[in-house]
Amino acid sequence: MSAQVDVLSEIFTVSMPVFVMVIVGMVLKRVRLIDDAFIGTSSTLTFKALMPALLFFGIMQADLHTALQPKLIGYFYLATLLTFAVSWLWSLKAVPAAQRGVYVQGAFRGNCGIVSLALATSLYGDYGLSIGGVMAGLVIILFNVLSVIVLAIYSTSYQADLRSVLRDMARNPLILSVLAGLVASLVGLKLPAWLLVSVKYFTSMTLPLALICVGGSMSLASFIDSGRVAFSASLIKVLWSPLLFVALAWAIGFRDKDLGMLLLFLASPTAAASYVMARATGSDAKLAANIIAVSTALSIVTIMGGLFLLQHFAL
Known part of the structure; x- marks a missing residue:
């Protein structure tokens, strides 16, 4: 019993600070110390500057033999694709047609770049940051492609084409920073110590600020008005998919940190970007917000x- 308490205490110590920052964001919004304008500006700063810098320098300084894990990334991609496909098939039976696109996106698109990466860094340090950065950066490509496909099919006001999808991905700061970090690591780029210290100051606010924005964008109304559809999509995202694919990963030989990384990335809550995508495509943005919450x-x-x-x- 004592050993179980020690394990639970360790998990609380590692993971609760991440979720506490989300709660802090909710409280700050509630007491009006931050507002929608602050959240919008901070989210833009995080997406276009802080997170790309964190990923670039984290991967640049990483050992590529450690950061590039084709088997781990390939399995994560496959699990995401299968979650997408099964969610879509289930939605044909259980979800009204007007809500299917948002439902499917909410069921497979995780908040890997913020929540998963924060937890991986907290739990595994530089190892979690380097591998998690590559996983988060590369899966964005898959998330965007699949989201555009399913939202375009069920939206009455949005039509997507291959050129626009490729253009958006080519401009995505997170994708670009991961690719640039990989190139910098391959060529052995070295930067002066003073610059690295400055970058550390700059990027140290990335995850706290991003998590506060996640909390600030949530609302009590979203919880109260969640509904059966939002709850169903949320269960697929944070329970059924990770439960199935982490168990399968163990069965085929994944162990230790790799198994932990898969759990953190598969069980991440629905990405805030799903709300932006829903609004942009004329889909049910209210449902998207409910699923995130x-x-x-x-x-x-x-x-x-x-x-x-x-x-x-001991897995």
């Missing part, structure tokens, strides 16, 4: 519970 709340339990089970069974 519900999945974030549920992920606190599922991620911590999953980490506890992995630790308890």
Whole structure:
């Protein structure tokens, strides 16, 4: 019993600071110390500057033999594709046609660049940052392509084409920073110590600020008005998909940190970008916001519970 308490205490120590920052964002918004304008500006700063800098310098300084894990990334891609496909098939039976695009996106598109990366860095340090940065950067490509496909099919006012999808991906700061970081690491780019220290100051506010913005963008109304559809999509995202694919990963030989990384990335709550995509395509943005809110709340339990089970069974 004492050993279980120690394991649970360790998991709380590692993971709760991440979720506490989300709660801090909710409280700050509630007491009006931050507002929508602050959240919008901070989100833009995080997406276009802070997060790209964090990913670039983290990968640049990483050992590519460690950061590039084709087997791990390939399995994560496959799990994402299968979650997308199964969610879509289920939606044909259980979800009204007007809500299917948003439902499917909410069920597979995780907040890997913020929540997963923050947890991976907190749990595994530089190892988690380097591998997690590559995983988060590369999966954005898949997230964007699949989201555009399913939203375009069920939207009455949005039509997508291959050129616009490729253009958006080519301009994505996170994708560009990951690719640039890989190139910099391959050529052995070295930067002066003073610049690295300055960059550390700059990027140290990335994850706290991003998590505060996540919390600030949530609302009590979203929880109250979540509904069956939002709850169903959230359960697929943070419970059924990670439960199935982490168990399968263990069965085929994944162990230790790799298994933990898969849990953190598969069980991440629905990405805030899904709300932006829903609005841009004329889909049900209210449902998208509800899914983000519900999945974030549920992920606190599922991620911590999953980490506890992995630790308890020494996996």
